[in-house]
Amino acid sequence: MSRATGMRYRRRRVTDVVAKVLGTGATLFGLFWLAWILLVTLGNGIHALTPRIFTETTPPPGGDGGLANALFGSLEMSLLGVLLGAPLGIAAGTYLSEFAERRPAWRETIRFVNDILLSAPSIVLGLFVYTLAVRTVGHFSGWAGALALALIVLPVVVRTTDETLRLVPNIMREAALSLGVPRWKVTVQVLYRAAAPGILTGVLLGLARISGETAPLLFTSLNNQYWAPNLNAPTASVPVVIFQFAMSPYENWHALAWAGAFIVTVFILILSVGTRAYLLRNRVEAAS
């Protein structure tokens, strides 16, 4: 081997090693932030967590209290958002996967638009619902908040339903149709059963996504210091309360914000890790 070839070989080896080190470093960099954020949130949150969080409503400035009204409001609006968004999403996803074969251009347009909606800034959807359901009615309300959250759930469920149904083998459709079963029954009783784990995953991912959403609620449900289970009034939610309290100068408000952050983060972690494990198990079972 000549001297020049040797040098060149060395340089290629060094570049390769440097790239591998940098790649590993980038991964550690990503994991470092994850660990830091989780440690800070969970560490500060656990200290702020008291039974009063669940029994008392949000306090006036400087006072003591809990997050009961915000927790209830979040629960109400998130569940309503899922109840509203998920069926629509499943229906739209089913259309894309099963019933659009005669209109491929229309199908691709909707898929394209849905993908954009999936990544669109949630603040924009909040403003949309504000002009649609707050300005026209004249006051902020929990219903408007739930509607905004439903619009965030919708594209998530459309996408997962569409993708999961496309994975169902054609032989199942053909077997059912050859028995003379009408298509709607094939869809509901055969395809949905086969695709249930995937669709459920989509719904849960949608729920995980909206349970921390803040921006769209600022313009729709706003906030409410008092216990107000009536959705026709401004409704408190954990993320909005976190925003308001974290930005305030009061120490005990900060503590409540951390407690809220803890609850939201743990809920989302359980949902996303749980869904992943559930999906993994179902995939393994389907394969074996």
Added chain:
Amino acid sequence: MGLALDDARIKARAVRETRQDAFFRATLFAAATLVLLVLGAAAASMLWGGRLAFQTFGWDFLFSDEWDAVGHRFGAFVPIYGTLVSSAIAMIIAIPVSFGIALFLTEIAPAWLRGPVGASIELLAGIPSIIYGMWGLFSFVPLMAEYVLPWVNAHLGAAPWIGPLFQGPPLGIGMLTAGIVLGIMVIPFISSVMRDVFRTVPAALKESAYALGSTTWEVVWKVVLPYTRSAVIGGIFLGLGRALGETMAVTFVLGNAHQLSTSLLMPGNSIAATIANEFSEADSDIYLSSLIALGFLLFVVTFIVLALARLMLRGLERRDGR
């Protein structure tokens, strides 16, 4: 022959089932069309809500840096500038890091490590924006103010050309901090697209290169990356779309200051943060209309970026046979 079909009951049933099928199909069609309507109606409603601002200020709305709530003069230049600059900082950080992570997850890491590490990185995408904001305000900003920014000011601030970008008091909040937080937030989106498309490269292509004596880096740089280029750019645009529209985290760490400054250490404002911060204070029609007009601008920009992203990712899906 025709025995079954002559039966009136069976005929009636066939008719009923055809009708049910048609009804089912129409319902699903309506739901799918709703997706389209939502996007269209969102754009139209914001254009309508912002018309007062567009009519009053015309093109000045885009280019004026005046934001005077008392004098009712509104220009969007400062928030637009802040959105673009903070997103640019985010992309400078996120693109190389995401590429490194994708490299690690497809070529470097042992197989047993790929799943858990990939899932952990994706958890970053699951953490809500508001949590990033709180962590940013209470943990990251003090650290920046105490250690990082004084160093940046002392070393980079004296450098030629780029010096003015890094001069200023170490407040902690500001463009640079917001850009870094945004960068961390979009890393999982870009890296997971990169990882997924790197996996679609046919093994035969990579193995041919390895067989010729290529190193791992040469395979990735000269075979994998050219093969997946358009999808990688699509993934980057997807991350950019996220960064442009990110609201709560930026609201916490950007400083909500309507001022133009060459220094990245100074507070600024972004489109989304302005809307989130000032919406409840909007006490006049023109103020509210200006905020909604800002929302419309954000919508148009993110729509273009995300549409480009999808078009670039689509080419790959087609090649993949999906």
